[in-house]
Amino acid sequence: MFGLKLFPLLLAALAGSVMAVQGAVNALMGKIAGVCLATFIVHAVGTAFAGLLLPFARGGFSRVGQAPWYAWTGGVFGVLIIYSVARCIPKVGVAPATTAIILGQVLTATIIDHFGLFGMTRLPFSCWRILGVAFLAAGAWCLLKK
Known part of the structure; x- marks a missing residue:
């Protein structure tokens, strides 16, 4: 069962590890800059980094307008996640x-x-x-x- 799915599962585990580190550094930025500003900084830096990856994007630009409305909400969820994590980690x-x-x-x-x-x-x-x-x-x- 895990044969063909091993790489994606290892990649997912790596993402989980990175999420734990991200939570800690976002909480640190929240303590220093305040949670709202930290949330903005995290997304600004993330947007700049994602921009560096755009040259490697393959053909998705022509189809992005076909995405349903809820496919556009990921950024909003990201802000809610970063804010919530930066708010709760220092407390618990x-x-x-x-x-x-x-x-x-x-x-x-x-x-x-x-x-x-x-x-x-x-x-x-x-x-x-x-x-x-x-x-x-x-x-x-x-x-x-x-």
Whole structure:
């Protein structure tokens, strides 16, 4: 099962590691500059970096107008995420905040998969998926318990 999916799963794990570091440095910037300004700075730097990647974009410019309205909301979600993370990490710590983030992500992702929302392939609930989410929730509870 993991054979062909190993590289994407490793890439996803790397993204998770980078997200934990990002949360910590965004929280640091929030402490120094204030959360609203830090959110702006993070997105300005991210926009500049993404601009450096544009020469490598392949043909998507001609089709971008065909995207449904909700495909344009990713930037708004990004601002909400950065703001929330920069606000909560200094109060609860990187590990507890990341644990809550991951649990929220997996619960929401399971619902998106089940209903095939936003054009995603439908992956219905199964006993194993529900059990996996339950174990993840139990693990989160253990990590958050003092």
